[in-house]
Amino acid sequence: MSIFINKETRIVVQGVTGQEGSFWTKHMLDMGATVVAGVTPGKEGQDVHGVPVFHTVAGAVETHAADAAMLFVPPRFTKDAIYEALDAGIRKIVTIADGIPLHDQIQIRAAAQSVGARVVGGNTSGVISPGQSMLGIFPYWIERVYKPGRIGVMTRSGSLTNEVTAMVVREGFGVSTLIGVGGDPVPGSRFAEFLEEYQADDDTDAVVIVGELGGTMEEEVAQAIADGRFTKPLVAFLAGRTAPKGKRMGHAGAIVTGGTGTVEAKIAALEGAGAVVAERPSHVGRLLAERITGGKR
Amino acid sequence: MRRLEHQGKSVFAEAGIPVPPSRLVEVGGPAAAADVDAIAGHVQQAAAELVAAHGADAPVVVKAQVMMGGRGKAGLIKVAQGPNAAEIAGAAAAAARTVVASAAGVGVDLPALLVERGVEIHQELYLSVTADAAAGRFVILACAEGGVEIEELAAQRPEAIHRVSVDPFRGLQPYQARALGFAMGLPKAQAMAFAAIVQKLYQVFRQHDAELAEINPLFVTADGELVAGDAKLMIDDNSLDRQPGYQLQRDQFESDAAFEAAREGIPYVQFDGEISLMCAGAGLTTTVFDLVNLEGGSVANYLEFGGPNYRKAGRAMELCLKNRSSVILVVTFGTIARADVMAQGVVDAIRELKPDRPIVTCIRGTNEEEAERILRDAGLEPLFDTEEAVRRAIALSGGAHGGASTTGPAATSSGASAREARS
Structure with missing residues (x-):
């Protein structure tokens, strides 16, 4: 589903x-x-x-x-x-x-x-369940990105989602539902708020999050995993690991202020909770494959 | 949009928040090019006026009006003291020379100097209003220890920071402001004065569509008065339509290119490395930025021409060419920002601007087959893998040099590689 x-x-x-x-x-x-x-x-x-x-x-x-x-x-x-x-x-x-x-x-x-x-x-580009429904502006006709499948994707960015999801599909997977929460400082919904639904969805085997510097949404995902609210495999790619402090990298929400919002802290939180963080988009598919065995793609 | 201290203080004063008496001395342009004698003269006169109006029983403070933090440590704030009016004014002139020299040393633009009457400080407090993204509310932070880096304090001793969460529909309630005043451990009169300032700062925050309204430090004087020692006011760029009082100005930006990009609505960040990024999408551009650094290259500028700007390839390339970069790297994976339109834009820009450096393209997304044809017809070699494009750009920029992120040698002559990449 x-x-x-x-x-x-x-x-x-x-x-x-x-x-x-x-x-x-x-x-x-x-x-x-x-x-x-x-x-x-x-x-x-x-x-x-x-x-x-x-x-x-x-x-x-x-x-x-x-x-x-x-x-x-x-x-x-x-x-x-x-x-x-x-x-x-x-x-x-x-x-x-x-x-x-x-x-x-x-x-x-x-x-x-x-x-x-x-x-x-x-x-944001919106929400898409490939082959079923779309509230958004996704190039669903690009088959090497928007293939139906069993991986949930959540993202703060549009073009980067195409880049990362293409790597998921290249590994033979497809997407159950892709949710773009968007790049604003105060998005209407946050990553962690969808984890319960992905957890309950029998047709989602794992979740990929495409995050970036700024804010605390990735840390909230780590907390949900640590609390046992989400137990499926989770692979993250985070943009901005080499970004300097205090510079706004495109999105209004993508800025490190004071000590909060660094990718370093997000990686530590996610890995500490048992999630995997890919250094590059091209690693995402392989890391996913390593954590899903025997399942349908 | 960040406002300078004196601009923030004007707004605060209008709202009824006490600020020290002051005079502004305009400078403008790079500090290194400033006419120091003339500025010292103006500051001396301003200091004399302040002393004449308010008495010679307090020093005068000369403060550089620049966007950077940590001004005290950088020598950008100096106190002028003296036993009488003439000596205070003379000391202010000397302080002005020191501050301008420090600003020149840091290499910043210096729009103005603020000449301010000093206060006798009994205590320093912290107060700010900002957005609480996770809660979907506004939040007021206050601390009885001002003058500190609040984020550091939050990490080390979070219990020292008092938070009041404000419902965005009900707004700040008087009881919430009072509670903060008492939480500061202040005597009753000061606690009430603090509460009044909290309410006024919240009004400023809401009425000006601020991202942040901060007073750090908020002085308690020896006489028990509360006075704003500094002002940090950041206006939400997305609200400028309904905030006609605020306009983008050159002195808010660190380069001509950054200012022009902001006026065009093109996201742009200045760096000083070798590779100009001309990409689409914030996340993808940031990822390319990371990949360049991870592969040992360096970035000259971050620039996005995706989204609503995807027909602005020419303008984007012009901005990149203002930098001393040695390569322009184009990476896109767009939806509405059609690949064929972006490819055509890049080709047209090359024809018009005749760039003196090579262009590496990795343009994918809607209509990418057509984009590939357009690029090939123009003699460019279209790439389709982001990491390959990054490595190609680094090779053309003279190769990796140890992962430096923001520094690098001046642009190398790249005419040969430009011809190679375009022929």
Whole structure:
């Protein structure tokens, strides 16, 4: 199977009539995702690639029982769009917006937590369960990356995910569900929050995390392993092991401040808990193979 | 966007946080090029004004307004003392010369000097407001031992740091501010004054969309007053749309290339090694940065032209060419950032800019077959393996030299290899 999304996930696309929204709605449909409705205020009654458009998320939910939202909404309107989805009862939301103000990120995460919802992103490619469903902007047509299989992948980065996942597939594996939590300092959801679902998923044999310098998400994964909350094999690749302190490496969240956020500390935490850390993307597949024996790929 | 001390203090003062009386003396440009005599004269005059307005019973402090931390140790803050107004002003002029010389020694730009009335310090406190990512809340940190490196203290004696977690919808409550004041172990009047400053600093943090608002040290004077000794205010770059008071300025950046990149929205970090990275995606670019260092090469600049910038290959290459690098290394694996568009962009940029150094390309992702054809037609050799591309770039840059990450010899002449790579 998969986690978070599958064939049954009923998707509403917010910002569906925009250039990106329309383009990726077509791709989500082509990949097999169940997109039931779109939202663009002022354009109710139109359709985009056969998907009916509504003024409001509430309207889309009422008519088509949407239960997940995919946002193609600019960063400064993202908070409003997420509140709208939450208020319409949606509990799975993905935003790819790059540039959500920090204070909005905090409020988005707090609002989602207060109703038990999951927001994934921003600054991400989204979530994909290859062959089943996609809330995001993945090049699923690149077969050497997006092959269905039994490895869960979580990542803070887009292009690097292609690089690392290609190495997983090269070794003969495929992906159950790939979750891009994104590169923001305060992502809506954090690595460790998905581990329980990967643990419970019979079709996920192991998890790969693609992390980087900054923040504490990798340490939280290490803690979950140490606590016994996650017991499947876990291989990590972490970008920024040679990055200097105090420099922001691309992502807003990728910065070492004071003593926290160094890759060195993350490696120590993960290895201390029993996870494996690959020095280079090209090592990930082999390390995975060493820890999975006899299973299907 | 980090603000200079005096800019942060202006914001704090507007919000009602006490700061020492001061005058600003503008300098501008590299400290080494500053007109020291003129600056010393202006500082002397500023010090005389301060003493005339507030009395000669306190020294004057001359502080370099630079982005770096550890200014005291670097000689960028000097105290001017004297028995009377004239001698204090004279000492301030001498202090200014010392500070400018120190700044020149460090090699930084020096936008201004802050000339400030000194205070008699009884105690130093620490206070900051920032985001708590894991909790999805704001957090206030306070400590009765200011003037320290707070992260070091957090690692060594976390119990010395008091934390108040703030609900982002309810906001900071007065009781939370009061509790912090009492936790500092201050007498009642000072505890209440501290609580008032906590509330004002939180307002500044929220109203200015700050990543960090910090007062370190927050002085308790011999008279029992609380005064901000320093100000560190960092504004969230993602909020500049709704913070019209803040604009990107050259003096916030360490090079022309870094400033121009920021204005274009191109992520860029300045280094001084051999290989200019022109890659796509933050994680992938950082990984290439690591691989270059692991393989014994050195990086001249970090630059991303992926995401929304994938049609900006020309601009990206221009920025790389501002560095004395000897190779440009292009590595991408893009989705929306189509491989064919990026490849065409690189080819067009080479035609227009005629770079004097070789370009190594490893462009993959959407439409990569078309990208390969475009690169081959232009006489480039497309590579498909990131590590191979990194090793090729290092070889073209003169080979590995012991894993130095940020240093390296000046760019070697690479005309021959440029022709080789492009023919």
